[in-house]
Amino acid sequence: MPIGAIGGNAERNRDHNQKVVLEYVRANEPAGRAEIAKSCSLSIQAVSNITAVLEEQGLLKPDGHRTGVRGKPALQYRFNPDGACAVGVELRPDAIVATLMNLSGEVAFSKHQFIDSAHPEIAVPLIVDLVEEAIAVTKRPKSTLLGVGIVMPGPFGETALTSAGEAVLPGWSEINTQQVFQDALGYPVLIENDATAAAVSERVAGIAKGLNNFCFIYFGTGIGLGVVSKGHAQRGAFGNAGEIGHIITQAGGNLCACGNKGCLETYASRFAAKQHMKQFGINLETGRDFAQVLKDQDPNMLNWMQNASAHLSQVIGIVENLYDPQTVILGGALPDILIDSLIEHLELPVGSVSNRDDREIARVIRGFSGRETAAIGAAAMIIHQTITPSNLTLA
Numbered sequence: 505m506p507i508g509a510i511g512g513n514a515e516r517n518r519d520h521n522q523k524v525v526l527e528y529v530r531a532n533e534p535a536g537r538a539e540i541a542k543s544c545s546l547s548i549q550a551v552s553n554i555t556a557v558l559e560e561q562g563l564l565k566p567d568g569h570r571t572g573v574r575g576k577p578a579l580q581y582r583f584n585p586d587g588a589c590a591v592g593v594e595l596r597p598d599a600i601v602a603t604l605m606n607l608s609g610e611v612a613f614s615k616h617q618f619i620d621s622a623h624p625e626i627a628v629p630l631i632v633d634l635v636e637e638a639i640a641v642t643k644r645p646k647s648t649l650l651g652v653g654i655v656m657p658g659p660f661g662e663t664a665l666t667s668a669g670e671a672v673l674p675g676w677s678e679i680n681t682q683q684v685f686q687d688a689l690g691y692p693v694l695i696e697n698d699a700t701a702a703a704v705s706e707r708v709a710g711i712a713k714g715l716n717n718f719c720f721i722y723f724g725t726g727i728g729l730g731v732v733s734k735g736h737a738q739r740g741a742f743g744n745a746g747e748i749g750h751i752i753t754q755a756g757g758n759l760c761a762c763g764n765k766g767c768l769e770t771y772a773s774r775f776a777a778k779q780h781m782k783q784f785g786i787n788l789e790t791g792r793d794f795a796q797v798l799k800d801q802d803p804n805m806l807n808w809m810q811n812a813s814a815h816l817s818q819v820i821g822i823v824e825n826l827y828d829p830q831t832v833i834l835g836g837a838l839p840d841i842l843i844d845s846l847i848e849h850l851e852l853p854v855g856s857v858s859n860r861d862d863r864e865i866a867r868v869i870r871g872f873s874g875r876e877t878a879a880i881g882a883a884a885m886i887i888h889q890t891i892t893p894s895n896l897t898l899a
């Protein structure tokens with residue numbers, strides 16, 4: 505039984521107790537009612553009611569009887585990882601990524617679709633089709649879908665950054681995104697920014713497994729930050745915490761689409777690299793293009809890299825001093841070779857709380873990355889909300 509996950513018998517706690525029982529069986533299966541009751545501090549009657557509900561929902565399945573030291577054989581229960589599932593969708597300016605995940609975090613469906621426009625009128629029907637395709641291909645009853653996690657680049661709502669540059673999706677700031685998706689899909693919907701969802705994904709299935717305090721710098725079209733502190737994702741008042749692309753790293757520097765001069769995004773983003781190389785007649789469209797110029801040791805690309813890493817180093821120093829993370833992870837929609845090269849070129853500030861002798865993990869590491877990272881994180885968030893007791897919430 506994990507620390508802190510203690511049930512209570514009050515009626516209002518029924519939903520919480522269901523999660524406690526489910527979590528106990530998942531971690532200790534097979535388990536009988538008496539054992540569950542004792543371990544979760546619940547009455548046998550309460551456990552009987554809860555297991556009946558969970559069995560009806562398909563989340564627990566009976567697994568025969570086991571004879572105890574005395575008394576009649578007790579019915580055993582197992583966790584059913586395919587009793588429910590969640591879909592995670594990432595909407596980017598040029599693509600939609602969809603994944604379907606079961607309760608154990610296994611990805612059963614994954615699809616990447618290029619789009620001409622991320623405008624709601626075009627993107628919403630495509631997402632509806634993708635969710636239906638995910639359910640159909642994996643042959644799951646519709647009733648087992650817990651919800652759909654939708655990941656988008658921030659910022660959410662009308663802010664001064666709303667129409668700032670390439671990373672922003674057109675047509676979304678003035679509509680109620682949650683409502684639009686809920687109405688179109690007919691399932692519960694969770695909206696999250698890409699950097700936070702990617703951080704959660706790293707914790708659930710990537711390099712941050714076992715880490716409770718870390719920062720994740722996400723390279724989408726722009727640059728975002730996901731922060732996990734004491735196991736919880738930090739969102740801010742409007743879900744916009746971590747908008748680090750518009751931190752100024754050069755006073756009076758490059759003009760940014762947001763109106764500032766010298767934002768990080770104008771030096772170290774995928775878009776900045778594309779713009780820089782365009783001057784020299786090189787078009788960087790795909791990850792393969794990036795990998796090639798790096799393999800060729802193109803001097804213009806190396807110049808960009810040096811400069812981008814210098815700006816990134818400053819921001820990593822800021823992030824370290826703000827959050828005191830176990831590590832800072834870099835990941836997202838950049839090829840591994842580019843992230844590795846950025847890390848190699850970093851000159852991290854010496855004066856940082858993270859510069860300490862007793863480190864067990866490097867100050868900066870590369871995430872497991874992959875283009876599904878944020879979509880997987882969104883699906884994982886739905887699953888955690890459904891099956892994890894709130895005092896154990898992972899992210």
Ligand SMILES: [Zn+2]
Pocket residue numbers: 668749750760761762763764767769
């Ligand atoms: Zn800016």
